[in-house]
Amino acid sequence: MIEWIVANGWVFWLALFLVLAIIEVMSLDLYFIMLATGALAAVFTALAGGPFWLQTLVFCVIALAMILFLRPIALRHLRRSPADRLTNVDRLVGLDALVLEPTTRLSGRAKIGGETWSARIDGDTTLEPGSYGRVTRIDGAIAYITERAATEA
Missing domain, CATH: 2.40.50.140 (Nucleic acid-binding proteins)
Known part of the structure; x- marks a missing residue:
């Protein structure tokens, strides 16, 4: 099983991407979409012929960078609400x-x-x-x- 995952890393990363994207749709907290982006980057690394250790490294670095740098900016934009667009109470x-x-x-x-x-x-x-x-x-x-x-x- 492990040998198959290493040989077909793109399938593993693509499946992980889909699972993480589905979890993000249900949770809407912007963590899982950042992890899904890392998995997508690992898919492209696998398709480019990179070894599995490099795919894993790309996944970790991209996901961590997205969580640390992009998520706070995205949350700021989502929470910003102009005064002329007040809703409900x-x-x-x-x-x-x-x-x-x-x-x-x-x-x-x-x-x-x-x-x-x-x-x-x-x-x-x-x-x-x-x-x-x-x-x-x-x-x-x-x-x-x-x-x-x-x-x-």
Whole structure:
């Protein structure tokens, strides 16, 4: 078996590439795709006639270089989110909230962006129904609001 793998290294590396790529599709953490790239480089080394020790060395060096240098850059680009592309609950922060029932630090409800949310006050005041507040943050299914200044109305 070992002799066959050494003689047909490109098949071994190609199979390893496919397995690592499938694992990456399921995990999406950018480690396995870096290892898969190393395996792909080893496939080309094997097809070029390189010995198995060189194929293994190419796999290790390329995979390590990708993990150390390319993965951090890729993660930075994936996590960067421009302010004008806020999605989900992030877009609600800063919006006005119409208070539907007395809202304190412990309980309350407010209408935000056409939806009714459980609301809490960020502060020590109480907002009465019909008044407006401003969403400061969202924590789970609870919107935290502050009293909107009279000049903002």
